[in-house]
Amino acid sequence: MRGEYKVPGGKLVAVDLEVHNDRLSDVSVSGDFFLEPEEALLDINAALTGLSVNASVEQLTSAIEGAVDSHTAFIGFTPEAVGIAVRRALGKATGWHDHTFDVIGPVTMDPAMHVALDEVIGREVAEGTRPPTFRFWDWDSPLVVIGSFQSYVNEIDPEGAAKHDINVVRRVSGGGAMFMEPGNCITYSLVVPNSLVEGLSFERSYSFLDDWVIEALAEVGVKAHFVPLNDIASDAGKIGGAAQKRFAAGSVLHHVTMAYDIDADKMTEVLRIGREKMSDKGTRSANKRVDPMRSQTGLSRDAIIDAFLQTFRRRYATHESDYTEAELAEARELVDAKFSTPEWTHRVP
16 A cells, blocks of 8 residues: 655655554655655654554654654654545545545636535535535635624724625625625635545645645745745735635645735725734735736636636646536525525624
């Protein structure tokens, strides 16, 4: 049995092993990482040998850490990365290349529908009725999408929202507010089974699920990097942020919004926190725009989305897909019964 795990921004870890009487045997860890002292590799193999096939990543990690000297240097990888590779070898965890992803390009609709579709598709992926799915949002009206745990009162200025005729919807994932007008952002959702992030902390799962987009950004001329916990930035500043929801049924929703060309004055009239953030950045001039993706790439929004899709298709096995009538119908019902209700929107006052 063989399992591999590529550390985001780091090295490849591979584990070959056998199983006898539900215990790991003949364990051999390898990869293009660096390890000092080199003799620690034998200690790692020995620590894993004999462990239960049901050992979690945390238990595997603890066994490795307890077997090596405190001065051992793991360079380009971690004990946790070895644990993930073990779980993949056993078929308990999956990698990107174990899946074929449904890909859905931008479809213009009420932005609240996209919020609802995140929940619909999250349930389907957990149930196995839809493969892991990568999709882009597009929308026909302005909306503020607040995070699941944000305070409505603290985030939204009702006078500003009324002035600009902008509604507010609360999404199922955490994170900050998304100020969305047609054409001003680039937003995508990725829904995967829990097995793809098996053993990863929340922080590491963010960079892991968006490792591909760093390559995509480079191809449109942006040298980007992660800023923990959930931001993507370039040398010129923040580009966008990610949010996640782990559904108990067995899937992970991961979505990202990047600023393409946002009217900062309007945003700060609608978002109280946005006003605070822009003040911190020294942004006070009229007609100021937040436009990192437009200004840093010189490309149209459509061209950037197309480049992102090409990168994702090149890296992973994909299948072109679309929303089913049943999914759209269920999403409409969720908008009416949940996402448009005061009870949900003001769940955190």
